[in-house]
Amino acid sequence: MEADTSRIEEYLESIYKLQEEQHPVSTSRLAEHLKLSAPSVSEMVKKLTGRGLVFQSEKGVCLTDDGKFLAKKVIRRHRLSERLLTDILGFKWDEVHDEACRLEHAISPEMEDRIAESLGNPKTCPHGHPIPDKDGKLAKEKVKPLCDLKAREKGIIVSVFEEDPKMLKYLASLGLIPDVCVEVEEVAPFGGPLIVCVAGSRYALGREVASKIKVK
Amino acid sequence: MLSCHGALKELKGSTDFVFVLAGNPNVGKSSIFNRLTGMGVVTANYPGKTVELNMATTTFKELRIGIIDLPGSYALSAVSEDQWVARRAVLDTSPDAAIMILDATNLARNLYMTLQFIDLGIPIVAALNLIDEAEKRNILTDTEKLSELLGIPVVPTIATTGQGLDELIEKAVEVAGKKSEIRYNVSYGTDIETNLKKLEDLLSRYNFRIASRALALLLLEEDSEFIELVEKNADGRIILGEVEKISKDIEQKYGEKTPIRITRERHGLAGSIASQVQGEITPAASDKLWAYTTSPLTGIPLLISVLAVIFAFLFYGGNLLSTIFSNLWAAYMSPVIDGAFFSLFGSGHIGRTLVWGFDAGILAALAVGIPYVLTFYFLLAFLEDTGYLNSVAFLTDRLMHKFGLHGRAIIPLVAGAGCNVPAIIGTRVLTTMRERTIASTLITLIPCSARTAVILGAVSLFVGWKPAVAIYIITLALVFFVGVGLNKVMPGSSSGLVMEMFPFRAPTISNILRKTWYRFKDFMFVAFPIVVVGSLVLGALYETGYLWRLAAPLSPVVENWLGLPAVAGLTLIFAVLRKELALTLLVTLAVVIYGGGANNLLRFMTPTQLFVYALVNTIYFPCVATIAVLGRELGWRRAISIMVFTIVLAILMGGIALRIISYFHLL
8 A cells, every 4th residue: 555655646746747848748758757668657547537636638647636736745745855865964965866756755744844844944955946835835826027026026937938048058057947946136127127036146137138037 | 468378378387286266256266366476467368258367376385386367257157258268268277276266155156166167077175265254144164074075175265364375275286286086075966977977988988188077067068169079079970969868868857958957956966065064044135235226216326426426536536637647747757858859869850759759648648547547447446346336237237228238338438428548448347349349439439528628628618508518418319329229230139137246345455456556557558559659650740741731631521521620620630649639739720820819719710610629529539548448458440440430420420510500500
């Protein structure tokens, strides 16, 4: 039974992540991601459908609200575990992902709370991905350009659309990459630039740059 | 200016060790460089690049050590000029060690580039700088643990007092001596590392003159420079095919592009190391007081006052100094120089020509250089060191964008109203050649204090203050339209503002003075010879009478199109030496030609003529010092284009003004 739970969690987590790039998720893509054969994936998907965690459409699999909730819980535990491993246990960077993959299925809700608390309720994993809160909520889901935020508003970068690959790389080297939390500190008048805070540094971004960064 | 290739080679040849100083902008890197080295700093640049490299030698325990101060940058990805120059210099010198200057108050971001250096496989020592600032903010760092996690020595330093610098060099010499024994402790995620290893093994069979691990990462990061390098190899296609395959694997696994994934890994690793040695840091709340400089309500009035102070400083302070200087020169230096030349060469053509060059010429260079350039450099260094320049850029970015510039351009533009020369050198705060060309062109159009003297002395005094104001309005409108026009016409587009906002740091006076001196020295070396030679040529033409013959073809333009007396046209040519000379010479020549009463200019020129004259003098042809600096900063091709452009514009505007004024009987 326990092994079953962790397998279900693994599936939900994968579907959730894949949904971000392709919605709904095709079984073949899911099989590829989980490194499993297509028939065994199809069988598992049937099982998940029976439990009301996913539903199938012509094009593939979608998570139900229950499924989404469970997936986010797993993601929360995974990302919290990564923080625990790097920040407190001093694990080496190249070991954390695999360790966290095992831990995420073994952590009880109470332990999850304790870990979060002792880490000071972090908002992101060490890679900068956001950690869903206890109720499985991520920050606002509505996507808008960074320049639409007002002073003191926060957002999570969804994408950095920039035709100029040099600019994209430059922004990335400053830590402005998807899934990173930004806070707008000041907005210059008359459509001027913004000052944003990212990971403890403050940058002024021209409006045309900020309009190409989408946040939620 | 020295070329980097030669200068780096020379440095390497004449020293026992070569170290590079690397770090993010504004972490105290220059202070450390200044402390480590003496005054004998050599500046060099790569052809076509504006970002410069400073290098110097120092001795440590009888070892001669060459130190290269890399431009401050956030990464080594070569996506901006500073990064390109930093990376190129590291690859060209293959230094014995890199000294990474880290800001202890912002460790995670600073470690990003450290990791890139580690990937390059160069021996590294880290200086954990600004520990005093960090302590003030309750940030304590476990340096031993940091050293252990990175696998490199870490030395806490305070650049402003010099604390820890001896130990820093000692450690650098130590690691440079045992290159083969370096063992870094850092590694990225397992999947990335396994894939990297595969590529490394493949690449190690070739010699690309860069560490295999570094090259593997650069290829996965899709760095165009190194992809090109590999393409040229006979097996290039096979290697790049393998890179693509591995990149696809990573992409599939993480659901994001490989370059982004690697960047994320690096940021993540840097952040995790920082939090292990410093604990969780609450993000730096920006200095409350400092926030007033960027908040529009308080920032804009403050900005206007600061700009007004700079202007007033250059205009009144500079003018005062310039007058005093010129008077002292006329009283003490001129007689000596003139006497010497006349007694040696006689008072014929040769003697008088030499006096043009070595009396009037040197005075022209010094009378601009000392009062205006020196003053401006001091103010600029002060604004830079406090970090206020960035607040200014933030507030004015929107306006400057219309001209294809960004916010940092406002300071040189305003300084141009004092003197064009320092203003044009001040455009170094802009990053691309396009921005600097636009800004410099606009600066040459802004009436400097010398041209203001002509406007006031000719128009305001004899015609009235309203036409004088009109000249300012016309030139400002020109600046606006030329700016918008150049932005449309010139290829490329403005890069968009991305700039770090530094917390306020109290500037150190020694740092400011050093900066001011280096820049001033640079200016004198460049401008001085050109101004002297220019004066000699002009003097020779005048003394031999050739100038009149050269001026003859101009008379249709001057007399028919601009409606000015021919003699006035000639004074405009002399104004190339110093713009206010136009007026002085006009009065002198008027007296010579028309007799004593002509010092009331109205007796020999109409108000309309005076207006056109002042307008043309304001717009056309920058003075010789400005030309020298334009040539030096932008290259002679661009400098000559700007000169031709302003001449055409001046003649055009003068003629149009004449016709509008006559048609509507405005004056």
